[in-house]
Amino acid sequence: MPLEIKNVSRLFEGSKKETLKNISFTVNDGEFICIAGPSGCGKSTLLNIIAGLDRPTGGKLCLNGTEITGPGADRVVMFQEHALYPWLNVIENVKFGMKLAGLSKNEQEARAERYLKMVRLWDFRNYRIHEISGGMRQRTALARSLCLDSPLLLMDEPFSALDKQTINKLRSDLECIWEETGKTVLFVTHSVEEAVFLADRIVVLSDHPGCVKEIFSVDLPRPRVIDSAEFLAIRHKILSCVEREVEKVAEKEYDYR
Amino acid sequence: MITAKIQGLLFLLFLILLWQVLYILGTGVFKWWKPYALPSPRGVLLSLQKLIQNGTLIHATTCSIRRALSGFFLALLIGSVFGLIISASSFFKRNLKPLFTGIQSLPSICWVPFAILWFGLGEASILFVIVIGSVFSVSLAIENAIQTIPPIYLKAARTMGASRIQLYTSVIIPAALPGFLAGLKQSWSFSWRALMSGEVISAYVGLGYTLMAGRDMADINQVTAVMLVIIAVGMIVDKLVFSNLERHVLKKRGLA
Numbered sequence: 096m097p098l099e100i101k102n103v104s105r106l107f108e109g110s111k112k113e114t115l116k117n118i119s120f121t122v123n124d125g126e127f128i129c130i131a132g133p134s135g136c137g138k139s140t141l142l143n144i145i146a147g148l149d150r151p152t153g154g155k156l157c158l159n160g161t162e163i164t165g166p167g168a169d170r171v172v173m174f175q176e177h178a179l180y181p182w183l184n185v186i187e188n189v190k191f192g193m194k195l196a197g198l199s200k201n202e203q204e205a206r207a208e209r210y211l212k213m214v215r216l217w218d219f220r221n222y223r224i225h226e227i228s229g230g231m232r233q234r235t236a237l238a239r240s241l242c243l244d245s246p247l248l249l250m251d252e253p254f255s256a257l258d259k260q261t262i263n264k265l266r267s268d269l270e271c272i273w274e275e276t277g278k279t280v281l282f283v284t285h286s287v288e289e290a291v292f293l294a295d296r297i298v299v300l301s302d303h304p305g306c307v308k309e310i311f312s313v314d315l316p317r318p319r320v321i322d323s324a325e326f327l328a329i330r331h332k333i334l335s336c337v338e339r340e341v342e343k344v345a346e347k348e349y350d351y352r
Numbered sequence: 353m354i355t356a357k358i359q360g361l362l363f364l365l366f367l368i369l370l371w372q373v374l375y376i377l378g379t380g381v382f383k384w385w386k387p388y389a390l391p392s393p394r395g396v397l398l399s400l401q402k403l404i405q406n407g408t409l410i411h412a413t414t415c416s417i418r419r420a421l422s423g424f425f426l427a428l429l430i431g432s433v434f435g436l437i438i439s440a441s442s443f444f445k446r447n448l449k450p451l452f453t454g455i456q457s458l459p460s461i462c463w464v465p466f467a468i469l470w471f472g473l474g475e476a477s478i479l480f481v482i483v484i485g486s487v488f489s490v491s492l493a494i495e496n497a498i499q500t501i502p503p504i505y506l507k508a509a510r511t512m513g514a515s516r517i518q519l520y521t522s523v524i525i526p527a528a529l530p531g532f533l534a535g536l537k538q539s540w541s542f543s544w545r546a547l548m549s550g551e552v553i554s555a556y557v558g559l560g561y562t563l564m565a566g567r568d569m570a571d572i573n574q575v576t577a578v579m580l581v582i583i584a585v586g587m588i589v590d591k592l593v594f595s596n597l598e599r600h601v602l603k604k605r606g607l608a
Contacts, residue, residue: 178504181606226606
């Protein structure tokens with residue numbers, strides 16, 4: 096069953112403008128959706144609403160036909176910062192969510208091993224969080240999210256704080272894992288290249304109010320080659336759509352002076 | 353490391369030497385002070401020796417430490433409850449926290465009249481003064497430690513399906529631990545000070561009492577000797593217990 100987003104709006108107290116206005120789209124099972132748009136357009140707000148960490152001021156969201164009213168383990172979020180717990184080591188962090196869910200020790204051990212091997216961190220399982228690199232931290236966070244076996248994985252610019260090489264590696268890793276696990280992924284990014292590389296469909300949000308501006312389908316075969324002509328053509332098309340929005344934001348910011 | 357220790361020791365020796373010189377100049381050469389009004393290093397040392405030999409000091413110190421620790425742990429228990437209540441409810445955060453901050457600034461000796469009226473002269477009143485002297489500090493330490501937890505820790509746990517209780521047991525308490533330990537150091541010093549207020553008024557044994565006994569005998573050297581012991585014990589507990597604990601926790605998390 097899909098995730099349905101129906102006329103979702105979010106108005107923050109004190110500001111007259113709606114951060115999100117009448118957002119509607121449906122995410123199908125097993126789909127990889129990227130949400131792109133200029134910074135400040137409400138991408139993260141939308142993700143937080145889907146996660147249940149924030150409530151919409153209008154409209155509603157349904158996952159598998161039931162309305163979303165709060166956070167839950169069926170929609171695990173991976174944040175821009177790793178959000179790992181420094182008092183736990185790598186494997187304890189990975190087991191954290193499973194412990195909350197009350198899974199048996201054996202099950203916890205088995206899943207932690209499976210996903211830590213998937214993100215190639217099994218050898219580092221006893222390391223403390225401060226002893227591993229930024230990329231490894233995000234991979235740990237990814238393993239922690241995957242362990243919960245949630246059908247929907249929400250990702251809020253998870254790679255944006257990392258260096259270019261690490262990002263490229265993690266993108267391919269994520270694509271493989273997505274294909275292997277068959278999860279539905281909702282991935283917020285400001286990088287059009289990242290969106291074209293990963294997504295089945297790309298939802299471009301406009302700014303002030305944040306509305307769905309356009310939804311692009313990316314039908315390129317996987318794994319995608321970043322410098323192929325088809326890739327660049329789609330990237331260019333989406334980029335010009337996003338850039339018009341970025342310019343709008345820039346103009347507005349000048350006006351406010 | 354070793355040179356730093358030697359340096360510290362030499363500095364201490366220098367201070368004692370300065371003190372001796374001041375004593376000789378002040379009481380002997382210039383006659384600024386009467387000899388009984390100014391302690392001397394030698395007099396303090398003799399006083400210490402006397403107090404150790406007749407067993408007073410050991411007995412008083414163990415007695416005081418026992419009182420301080422029991423009062424501190426009681427304050428820890430009660431203060432933790434209030435700290436958790438304040439941090440869990442925006443109503444109490446708005447209304448109770450400023451009150452606690454205000455009461456915390458009240459010197460604990462102000463509670464002594466209440467202590468004597470309610471509990472009489474004795475152990476219970478001293479315990480009361482210690483608890484009331486540090487319980488607000490403990491509450492505020494807990495509240496502050498919880499306040500400064502990165503919000504993302506809680507967000508992440510909630511999206512992984514944590515219940516409110518799990519949020520406390522699995523995230524809030526471990527995440528608040530380093531900040532709380534730092535706050536406890538201050539609470540300990542509040543306890544230790546409050547103990548002295550209590551003992552000065554209503555004890556028959558203890559460091560505070562020994563200090564007052566020195567005053568009653570006009571023995572400024574004994575007063576100074578006890579003061580030094582009070583400082584030393586406060587420092588030793590701080591270093592031995594709290595600093596070690598804090599360092600251990602911080603090291604484990606890569607923060608030190």
